[in-house]
Amino acid sequence: MATQAAFLAGFSQLAAQPGRDRAVAVAVAPAPGPARVAVAAVGSAKLGVKAGTSRTAAVARLGVRCRASLIEPDGGRLVDLVAPEEGGRRAALRREAAELPHRLRLGRVDKEWVHVLSEGWASPLQGFMRDDEFLQTLHFNAIRGQDGRMVNMSVPIVLSVGDAQRRAIQADGATRVAVVDERDRPIAVLSDIEIYKHNKEERIARTWGTTAPGLPYVEEAITNAGDWLIGGDLEVIEPIKYNDGLDQYRLSPAQLREEFARRNADAVFAFQLRNPVHNGHALLMTDTRKRLLEMGYKNPVLLPHPLGGFTKADDVPLSWRMKQHEKVLEEGVLNPESTVVAIFPSPMHYAGPTEVQWHAKARINAGANFYIVGRDPAGMSHPTEKRDLYDADHGKKVLSMAPGLERLNILPFKVAAYDTKQKKMDFFDPSRKDDFLFISGTKMRTLAKNRESPPDGFMCPGGWKVLVEYYDSLVPSEGSSKLREPIAA
Amino acid sequence: MATQAAFLAGFSQLAAQPGRDRAVAVAVAPAPGPARVAVAAVGSAKLGVKAGTSRTAAVARLGVRCRASLIEPDGGRLVDLVAPEEGGRRAALRREAAELPHRLRLGRVDKEWVHVLSEGWASPLQGFMRDDEFLQTLHFNAIRGQDGRMVNMSVPIVLSVGDAQRRAIQADGATRVAVVDERDRPIAVLSDIEIYKHNKEERIARTWGTTAPGLPYVEEAITNAGDWLIGGDLEVIEPIKYNDGLDQYRLSPAQLREEFARRNADAVFAFQLRNPVHNGHALLMTDTRKRLLEMGYKNPVLLPHPLGGFTKADDVPLSWRMKQHEKVLEEGVLNPESTVVAIFPSPMHYAGPTEVQWHAKARINAGANFYIVGRDPAGMSHPTEKRDLYDADHGKKVLSMAPGLERLNILPFKVAAYDTKQKKMDFFDPSRKDDFLFISGTKMRTLAKNRESPPDGFMCPGGWKVLVEYYDSLVPSEGSSKLREPIAA
Numbered sequence: 009m010a011t012q013a014a015f016l017a018g019f020s021q022l023a024a025q026p027g028r029d030r031a032v033a034v035a036v037a038p039a040p041g042p043a044r045v046a047v048a049a050v051g052s053a054k055l056g057v058k059a060g061t062s063r064t065a066a067v068a069r070l071g072v073r074c075r076a077s078l079i080e081p082d083g084g085r086l087v088d089l090v091a092p093e094e095g096g097r098r099a100a101l102r103r104e105a106a107e108l109p110h111r112l113r114l115g116r117v118d119k120e121w122v123h124v125l126s127e128g129w130a131s132p133l134q135g136f137m138r139d140d141e142f143l144q145t146l147h148f149n150a151i152r153g154q155d156g157r158m159v160n161m162s163v164p165i166v167l168s169v170g171d172a173q174r175r176a177i178q179a180d181g182a183t184r185v186a187v188v189d190e191r192d193r194p195i196a197v198l199s200d201i202e203i204y205k206h207n208k209e210e211r212i213a214r215t216w217g218t219t220a221p222g223l224p225y226v227e228e229a230i231t232n233a234g235d236w237l238i239g240g241d242l243e244v245i246e247p248i249k250y251n252d253g254l255d256q257y258r259l260s261p262a263q264l265r266e267e268f269a270r271r272n273a274d275a276v277f278a279f280q281l282r283n284p285v286h287n288g289h290a291l292l293m294t295d296t297r298k299r300l301l302e303m304g305y306k307n308p309v310l311l312p313h314p315l316g317g318f319t320k321a322d323d324v325p326l327s328w329r330m331k332q333h334e335k336v337l338e339e340g341v342l343n344p345e346s347t348v349v350a351i352f353p354s355p356m357h358y359a360g361p362t363e364v365q366w367h368a369k370a371r372i373n374a375g376a377n378f379y380i381v382g383r384d385p386a387g388m389s390h391p392t393e394k395r396d397l398y399d400a401d402h403g404k405k406v407l408s409m410a411p412g413l414e415r416l417n418i419l420p421f422k423v424a425a426y427d428t429k430q431k432k433m434d435f436f437d438p439s440r441k442d443d444f445l446f447i448s449g450t451k452m453r454t455l456a457k458n459r460e461s462p463p464d465g466f467m468c469p470g471g472w473k474v475l476v477e478y479y480d481s482l483v484p485s486e487g488s489s490k491l492r493e494p495i496a497a
Numbered sequence: 498m499a500t501q502a503a504f505l506a507g508f509s510q511l512a513a514q515p516g517r518d519r520a521v522a523v524a525v526a527p528a529p530g531p532a533r534v535a536v537a538a539v540g541s542a543k544l545g546v547k548a549g550t551s552r553t554a555a556v557a558r559l560g561v562r563c564r565a566s567l568i569e570p571d572g573g574r575l576v577d578l579v580a581p582e583e584g585g586r587r588a589a590l591r592r593e594a595a596e597l598p599h600r601l602r603l604g605r606v607d608k609e610w611v612h613v614l615s616e617g618w619a620s621p622l623q624g625f626m627r628d629d630e631f632l633q634t635l636h637f638n639a640i641r642g643q644d645g646r647m648v649n650m651s652v653p654i655v656l657s658v659g660d661a662q663r664r665a666i667q668a669d670g671a672t673r674v675a676v677v678d679e680r681d682r683p684i685a686v687l688s689d690i691e692i693y694k695h696n697k698e699e700r701i702a703r704t705w706g707t708t709a710p711g712l713p714y715v716e717e718a719i720t721n722a723g724d725w726l727i728g729g730d731l732e733v734i735e736p737i738k739y740n741d742g743l744d745q746y747r748l749s750p751a752q753l754r755e756e757f758a759r760r761n762a763d764a765v766f767a768f769q770l771r772n773p774v775h776n777g778h779a780l781l782m783t784d785t786r787k788r789l790l791e792m793g794y795k796n797p798v799l800l801p802h803p804l805g806g807f808t809k810a811d812d813v814p815l816s817w818r819m820k821q822h823e824k825v826l827e828e829g830v831l832n833p834e835s836t837v838v839a840i841f842p843s844p845m846h847y848a849g850p851t852e853v854q855w856h857a858k859a860r861i862n863a864g865a866n867f868y869i870v871g872r873d874p875a876g877m878s879h880p881t882e883k884r885d886l887y888d889a890d891h892g893k894k895v896l897s898m899a900p901g902l903e904r905l906n907i908l909p910f911k912v913a914a915y916d917t918k919q920k921k922m923d924f925f926d927p928s929r930k931d932d933f934l935f936i937s938g939t940k941m942r943t944l945a946k947n948r949e950s951p952p953d954g955f956m957c958p959g960g961w962k963v964l965v966e967y968y969d970s971l972v973p974s975e976g977s978s979k980l981r982e983p984i985a986a
Binding site for chain 2 (some may be wrong): 143
């Protein structure tokens with residue numbers, strides 16, 4: 009109880025917020041279905057049991073917390089939109105897609121969303137959003153499920169269509185359309201379709217909190233998109249593959265859940281990454297594991313989960329990041345036995361507090377019941393003003409209050425920096441702030457570009473070598489783009 | 498049962514949405530507290546009782562539906578921030594406000610918000626929003642209350658402060674500040690204050706879904722506001738008065754509830770207005786009452802509730818609208834016995850689907866359990882593009898799905914237009930669309946300005962005369978401003 013109390017004290021800020029005690033409860037009894045929650049309330053860092061839960065039931069529940077039972081996916085069931093291998097469904101679907109008169113051609117980001125949807129990362133979504141889902145996402149960052157409960161959904165997962173094609177589809181009264189890749193190969197069928205207006209300005213304003221030009225996702229996937237959106241139920245012909253040598257890392261939520269169960273994980277803590285891992289990140293991850301063990305979990309498993317979809321031009325590309333992550337594991341910075349590295353197939357919005365909810369929600373569906381959140385998650389510089397686009401604290405604040413994420417334990421972390429006295433990355437201690445060195449993204453990049461070494465203990469040598477190689481591989485003229493904070497998670 | 502079914506069929510669209518059956522239930526059993534709800538489910542226009550509610554309990558509940566019991570305010574208790582008249586509290590507060598070293602001077606809109614907050618229209622808000630409330634409003638259009646439940650809150654109710662004053666307050670470590678009017682007269686004390694950044698761009702983008710220049714509320718209350726926001730608990734010295742001859746119409750939610758109880762209202766249906774009432778509006782209101790009577794309500798009371806705070810320059814001013822509304826009542830267009838006309842003191846955002854939630858939520862606090870919503874509520878033309886800012890259907894869609902408004906019955910209405918065959922305003926019948934004349938705001942204005950008469954039956958003669966007088970009172974040079982849709986609610 010004492011160690012639990014110490015750990016839970018870390019949640020005190022969250023626990024003090026209305027409606028958050030359920031979240032804390034999950035820390036105690038991992039992943040219970042809502043009907044089975046033994047609600048524990050935390051007050052004065054003391055573990056109590058809420059009125060309405062019998063003491064026996066609560067104790068029973070606490071007693072079995074180490075039995076592997078993963079957090080329930082949103083909506084209660086993990087969505088799987090890929091046609092089954094058996095029974096000829098794939099062949100039939102492929103034939104239908106080839107014959108359907110209307111075909112929607114996917115862009116790069118669209119295909120990534122098909123991947124995301126097909127594996128249930130966005131459970132309970134069954135396909136691209138219809139108008140009701142789109143509106144709820146924009147206004148409430150949450151969607152009411154069939155059972156009346158809210159599930160979190162903060163970024164629109166939508167497919168656009170141009171006006172000419174919209175007219176043609178509507179003139180035919182079509183209810184099913186084929187979804188094809190850039191070379192017209194059938195990928196999926198979208199059924200029970202609904203076409204509605206794509207108000208780009210409103211979508212951008214409500215998702216990013218700005219309409220300034222230069223937002224990477226907007227330029228990649230919205231500006232030139234069609235003026236209509238088409239929603240519907242998606243049936244995907246076969247699992248989405250990229251054949252880029254990284255598919256073995258692309259574990260679906262179902263595969264991740266299997267892996268966590270195989271390892272008898274009794275807690276899963278996810279760490280969203282879109283940058284190289286330095287020892288500050290590693291410190292956070294190992295420290296979290298230590299705290300979970302202290303709390304009584306027997307086998308907490310870490311999911312360092314690099315984002316695999318679209319990123320902006322000056323982020324380190326996925327293939328290099330994966331090489332770097334491999335080194336980090338090889339060199340023992342993270343313990344491979346309690347770590348599952350996998351790729352999260354979503355594209356990146358850089359939408360800060362709005363997007364971090366999506367990052368967290370998707371990981372619930374993959375079985376994570378703890379989510380580590382840092383400073384300015386999914387943030388970037390304002391595209392036209394000399395400031396960060398989002399307040400550095402808003403991401404974790406919004407995450408801790410978001411509807412539909414009550415079941416997830418949010419783990420805000422303190423800032424890590426290079427301790428010049430101890431010559432290692434450590435949690436920043438403001439009482440001796442002059443001892444600490446903040447190695448910014450720009451600084452890290454400049455060092456790597458100049459083949460200089462960072463201070464000892466900043467990053468494992470093999471990982472650093474990968475970074476140097478990456479910057480070596482770039483043409484020199486690329487220099488002027490604005491890389492920001494590869495140091496942040 | 499048959500008439501109930503007929504009425505409820507009108508809700509079928511809403512009832513079919515997940516989580517909406519609770520809303521329909523309120524139509525049957527007005528204003529029960531959550532613990533006492535006899536939940537009725539509507540399927541195939543048939544009234545049933547949900548599993549979990551004993552038949553006896555449900556029947557008992559249905560049986561007493563005509564006993565006056567108004568819908569519970571958000572948070573369970575109507576907030577009242579005005580110091581009590583007795584006990585010397587007002588004098589003490591006035592003294593304190595006069596002596597406090599820091600005084601925040603209210604602008605026109607700020608004062609309207611103090612009025613709104615003081616009377617509990619925004620229950621359970623206890624004052625200007627702190628950062629957590631502001632963030633939840635922007636991201637979720639809802640705030641989690643102390644009891645963990647979500648209450649709707651879609652527009653920020655915030656007070657700004659400039660940088661110099663912010664520094665001074667923080668340097669002093671002040672926790673209480675005085676709130677004064679434009680002539681430095683003490684209005685209130687704000688306590689337990691929290692100062693946080695006012696990111697105007699993000700606030701505007703997330704509230705309006707655009708950042709285009711020319712949004713009336715933004716120009717009035719945000720552009721020149723301070724770069725910081727100050728939240729806290731508000732204690733108001735005495736009821737806010739305007740001394741403009743209209744204060745008798747400014748009934749607080751508590752006064753409205755008293756009035757509804759005095760009239761033994763068993764249903765209250767609110768109609769948000771910011772324009773003159775024409776016979777199309779009147780038709781909607783009387784038709785709604787008819788339907789409520791058919792359903793079995795004995796005494797449904799109508800609340801035509803003109804907005805009294807800031808409106809854009811080309812809207813008809815409050816004083817003229819009130820004159821017009823008086824004529825409408827005098828000439829018997831609406832039945833005074835079942836109608837309570839009052840002023841809603843909020844300023845207008847013109848933020849469409851975001852704002853309509855606020856309009857509805859505030860009326861719950863005033864005792865309304867039915868809310869009539871029209872085409873493009875709180876909408877306006879895009880300030881820089883040649884189109885409406887919002888999709889005309891989004892307001893009612895968003896309203897019907899909004900978190901925290903599940904208890905409110907949303908009554909979407911069909912478009913009313915002038916039937917040239919019957920020479921009266923009637924619901925538009927698309928099967929004989931050529932018989933109908935849509936009298937746009939511009940057209941109505943042109944007629945009134947030219948002292949011409951609208952077609953017979955468009956508006957009661959006395960009401961029309963008020964409009965003509967209003968336009969006569971304007972200086973001729975005002976002509977070029979863009980009046981839009983005074984015809985819409």
